Amino acid sequence: EAQVTQNPRYLITVTGKKLTVTCSQNMNHEYMSWYRQDPGLGLRQIYYSMNVEVTDKGDVPEGYKVSRKEKRNFPLILESPSPNQTSLYFCASSPGTLTTNEKLFFGSGTQLSVL
């Protein structure tokens, strides 16, 4: 089944403890992206990648890192999580660049709580 898989679904951690949220897609998509969703703020883009080894900052990249060493994987790394990073995170992918009118396929989300 074609899908974007995020893990874990729920995560509770403490301030400063490094964590990684994994994202994998099995559709051979070029484009991948991370969003965070907060009440009243909608979805905001954290980072995106148009291809392997190519990553760019979105609107809210501070406190996050990403890597794209393989086409299928796009992990989100929080080196030193803080409570203001408590949020619902979504990974998404697209077959090609968005300027060619492609749509995004979303994962099921990761609810992160930083205490």
Added chain:
Amino acid sequence: SQQGEEDPQALSIQEGENATMNCSYKTSINNLQWYRQNSGRGLVHLILIRSNEREKHSGRLRVTLDTSKKSSSLLITASRAADTASYFCATEGNNRLAFGKGNQVVVIP
């Protein structure tokens, strides 16, 4: 960055009625997309309209785009209880999709 803004923010309707949502944006776009989200789950793509299109249909969905007013509308006809969800517009520019804050629609059986 570009961002769509939906209006109204919340809508409650009876099953069988039509639901209309509007979206406005600020800069030029390549396309505008609408997505649905059920109860905090992943967003699902509904429909895409290109900047050179004015109207598009998909099943019970009708989307219009007015680039001169920088606005779009999503119409869901003959709504069903299963249409209860949050609906987001998203504008594409510079290879990025910028999402609005979402519009909660409740369809009462």
